[in-house]
Amino acid sequence: MTVDDRFTRDFRETREDEPLGTRNEIITGPVSDWATDFSHLEPEWSADPYRIQDDLRTRCPIARTGRFGGGWLPVRYSDVAAIAYDTKNFSSRSIIMGNFRPPVEIAPIGGSPPISSDPPFHHDARKLLLPAFTKSAIARQEPATRAFCHTLLDAFDGQDVVDAARDYAQHIPMRVIADMLGFPPEDGPQFRQFVENTLEGINLPPEERIERMTGLFDYLLAQVHDHPDNPRHDLTSYLINAELYGRKLEPGHVTGTMALLLIAGIDTTWSAIGSSLWHLARTPADRERLVAEPDLVPTAMEEFLRAYAPVTMARLVKHDMHWRGVDMKADDWILLSFPAANRDPAQFSRADEVVIDREVNRHAAFGLGVHRCVGSHLARMELRVALAVWLQRIPDFSLADPAAVTWSAGQIRGPRSLPLRIG
């Protein structure tokens, strides 16, 4: 068996008549006023976005920026929800706010379907993935995930201080998604590089950004080529063979979706596990209660997802319009902050507190509307197992050095270095 000819020539070569998209000037440096000049890529934002968002909610509440070629930041739940539901006025053709806008012609498919797709194509591309990510399909990964968490903790033996982000949280989603895609587990370190390139290199010069993204797609293409030689039952094989509208998927659709599953499956849950452990390390009462009441973990986990939602999305405005008091222009960005929505006091009581037994918790950590995170059942399983195993094995832990905790930059937020004193 050989790879079908969809993947033999380089389908990524740009034809001369193809539109290229637009680039704007890269603007970095301190923000003058968060209401008129916001940037999610500056260090103040990654250190503590909540203080900035809470302030904006009282005085704005839709902030704007001239950076990234222009964009808007709503911070109220009602505005974030309205945009998430409104696929007529807001497009997903790019979901990473930066200095490059892909050409309008890329819609409704986008570069990494279905997250980058708009209706009606979106529905059909998403439908292909849903059966692989149901709660019962994901439950099959749970025993291996639990065993892997134990293996990671076994390696802590004899150490007083460990890095819970680097040596625990990071590896769990990496291993699980590599298994699901059928990638070699030892390729993990490369995945970390791909994730950082995609989500954190936003303000790098364009040539460097393109070069880094090429590395990811070279890797994915190599995996596609390896599959017919070494057939196995995994998501890569599934995508190579999947059909839409009576024919096999376009090669760019296959690799775009693989990229999505790899990138979105790693950084997000790594962040959620890390933020939850960070909270417990600095809040002994919550930690002691969860150790004593392990049945409360699923409820507490929803609260960690609300209070420390790792994922912020982006949209592009489809056409000039007056929207809830502001004048939006076609191709303006929307930074769609689910974390800000989750801390809106108009939607949640005690919005700025972490209440681990919160009974009513309609948070939007996995998004709202048709783009609800397709991997939410996977993320919840990984987070629940990661926390349960950690608390069972390491009931006593604290921040070894609060100043040494570092957070990722950009649209996915979580600890990247989290030194904890254990035992």
Added chain:
Amino acid sequence: MKLQIDSERCQGHGRCYDLAPELFGDDDEGYGTVLGDGTVLPGKEQDARRAVANCPERAIALVEEG
């Protein structure tokens, strides 16, 4: 009392079948379904209300019968 899911609104978050697996299930794509005809048996009212209150899409209704 009877539970209903608005399938236009449901996006498959699965909070209902996580929180009240005796009242809700999921279909092959993960969208929520009510078990049986949706009737809430005595003693299960609180589970039903909890599921309604935690649906991020507000897709579940608890309707009084009769």
